Amino acid sequence: MAMMRYAEALNQALREEMQRDPSVFLFGEDIGRYGGVFKVTKGLMDEFGESRVRDTPISEQALAAMAVTASMTGTRPVLEIMYADFMPLVLDALINQASIYEYLWQNVTMPFVLRTQGGGGAGAGAQHSKSLDSLVAHIPGIKVVAPVTPADAKGLLKSAIRDSQPVVFLEHKLLYNLRDEVSDDPELLVPIGKAKTVREGTDVSIFATSRMVLESQKAAELLAQDGISAEVIDLRTLRPLDLDAITASIAKTHHAVVVNEGWRFCGYAAELSATIMDFAFDDLDAPVARVTLPDMPVPYAEPLELSVLPNAARIADAARATLK
Amino acid sequence: MKNSPSLDEQLEMHRKMVVVRRLEERLGELHKAGKTRGPIHRCDGQEAVGIGATAVLGASDFVTSTHRGHAHYIGKGVDIRGVTAEILGRATGTCGGRAGHMLIGDRDKGMIGGNAIVGGSIPAATGMALSIQVRGTADVAMCFFGDGAAQTGICHESMNMAGLWKLPVVFILEHNQFGLTVHHTVQSPVADLSLRAAGYAMPAEIVDGNDTVAMYRAVATAVERARRGEGPTLIEAKTYRMQGFSTSDMGGYQSDADLADWNRRDPIQVSRGALADSVSTERLDQIEAGAVAEVDAAVEEALAAPLPTFELFTRSSPYATAPEAV
């Protein structure tokens, strides 16, 4: 066990997997010499050389399509897309390429990982602050994970690299400096597809993704002051969903709040809420409440940005409303 | 054909460069004092490219810009007070604090607009040029983009169509040697990206990007060509980024020798030198002092201005959102 930052945990996962498997290689913008704009790939070019850690031109669309075919032919590429806001550029590779071949050809696998980071709160403006989880979670055949703690970041990244399917790995810019204990066991993986109950409760279930888990935990504290016992579930994997964890929690609390930092209309929270309706309808004692970004660009000025990002107070309000 | 700036134009370019430089310096200070938000991309050392190129344009011409657009904004005539307030996230900013420094747009001034998706400015200007051609006016569209942006797929797609349809667009490649932290030699196998113009059947010119007059001349020729319906031109302006990628740059990849070399060719000093024969030092000092005072006043005004307040949209707005209550 060692204390480390989220970014360092990711760095350790990459290093261990590259040591373990020579077919793993990294590419992306500014990830080599500079070590990545969030320093996730720091030191890896020195250790593994310029062939396995590559600085690339700004060519996201081609990079993603290349990750698909490189993975089909014997390597395990890990591509870094600097901001989730640039995901629209790589969607063709995911939607029209990666998502179809295993189905069409059967005897191919595409073990690549696409790492990116999103989210607001850093004053980065409308083209550098988005959470586009639903865009990628929408795509069949692609797994999507979003770890919150350094330990999960490491364990899930290792699982993602070893997975035989494409995995989109969603980080959050405000999580990189989060410090916590991380195991140094190189075989400790966190399974994809398993949610984690981060706080047990009996009155209302809050299902959250990425940084919103932290806000939901704060919301649970606020609710506890009112005598409301909230259960907080960190979904960790956005696709495939851990249905058992979701239905089991609702069977206990009968009330659900879903929280996601992306847009509301057709957003990830909408999918969660529909899934709950599909599988836990008869256990619901109130409609599912959604807490999301409003359907608008993330504004720049601080008071504007803080007004639109979901936060603990809004989550707690939503939980109280479902319990009324 | 007139392709040299008049003395007045030259003095105005000089003044605007000082405005931009002073703005960058003040933003640097404010950043250190914790009074700015998010990363800010300064263009110190590159002012002559944006100011020289836009000086050729008229009010009805269009400009599209990048994440490093301060010189483009000021060059195209966007009010320095609005720009400063926008960068400081004030209600009085050009965009009411919604956009921030990378995304400023001002339709009335033909600056539409900043773009932080690298490469985004290139098809943006090409589309405006298409509209100009369809409408049959003599306007032009101009886009700024970096050597990093030149590696995107849409750069090729846009230039191909511009060449094919002879669209009235001027491509200004602001070659400052780096895409974020990655040197151009790691991004492209060729040193002069203007080589590519041949593939789109358009003329190209390599220009000293630290010399406003050289910029003005080259761009004037390109703009005239576009207005005559002869199609696009690629201008490759060689320059250098003196203050790192952004205020969050941790550095370590630019060499001191390069910085010192380029510092000797500071565009403001180059401009002063060019004006020395025709204008007195006092007059130049006076112009520069005026520019500095204008920026300082804009900064003070912005710092004193109110922060914006958030209002939910009405039902008819494209951003109307369903209420959250259960």
Added chain:
Amino acid sequence: MTDITVVGAGGEYMESVVVVSWHKKPGDSVTAGELVVTVETAKAATEIEAPTSGILTEIRAQIGEEVAIGTVLGTIRDGTAESAPAAKANTPVATAPTAPAAPSALPVASPVAASGPARITASPLARRIAARRGIDLSAIAPSSPSGRIKLRDVDAFTHAHPAPAAAPVRAAAPTSTASGVNLTRRGSGTGTPFVFLHGFGADGFSWQPLVATLGADHAAVLVDLPGHGRSPADAGAGSFEDLAAVVAQALAEAGIEECHLVGHSLGGGVAIALAETGRVNVRSLTLIAPAGLGPEIDGDFLDGFCRATQAESLKPWLMRLFSDTSIVSLGYVQATLKARGDDLRQAQAVLAGRLFPNGTQAGEMRAALRRVAVPQKIIWGEGDRIIPMRHALGAGPEAAIHLLPNVGHMPHVEAPATVARLILQNARCAG
């Protein structure tokens, strides 16, 4: 007042039990030592006797409910049956299933019913619970500002209007059929029952986590296959068809003519054979990691499992069954050992030798499965290490295949909620 609890009742390794049946209803008198309630752990049913004589005044744990060890299941009060009516009148018996009460007998003042449109707004949960208790929603006043009736309103209503207990629920204790095969009935439902056939080395109780999620409103019949559980050790069976014939006989004796059939592993192969005979009307067929769809099976597992007589040797094999091996606690291993005496172990070894000689599946059911024309689902864990998941492709074109990530050979234990949903979906397809 004396509490009925489950302290030490088969709870040695278990943290919770499921209430299977109450043998008394509130108001009945009981004598110390008399059987009052049957609970079930993952591995065995336990009968709980009255700790004292008196009157059963309250049932706190409903049938199908999972309760922690130590929970009070019910209470017994001193006295005799004569005083029971008074006790009944004063004590809410909200938790006992009730017959639908006549709406006219109930108050009708509810804001929604009085002022609103004809449709009553109630949460899905409130609707479900009210229906189960036989309560007419129009009698209930919502307390939420939303105007929607919530569970708490149904609970308050139940409290205020205790109804007489309905006829006792059909006893759910295990019954042996004339053929000797043991069937355990679960749940209070009256619809087409779900018949469950377990896998090799398991028994009917292995379905407990699944049946608990299925809910008590469905009727379930848990079969102990010959050579397993409480059924005779050796029925001389040598094939899926032999086992199916014995099960068909037992179901016929128990009066079960029609069912939704669910089979796991060995039980899957038997289920296909049973469905094909037509001796029972199978409405839907759900196969979980079934045997019979291909030759491969993990022979080492079969050998090791049959040989193991102590926890240390059994545990590694049990771990091979699951994707998340943390399920295999010491308690789980010991309970498995305890539930399988030496005679059963030997009988199972013989059965394995006949059905799976030399680590190969001798029985071939693919053609039979294609002939069974009922809704079919195949559920397989992607992490199955006993029978390869690709055998699922051997099912016919009409079978729906569900592959569960992070699940091994025991989907019904590892992902009971998902499996329960799929079984119900399949049953619904049967119309």
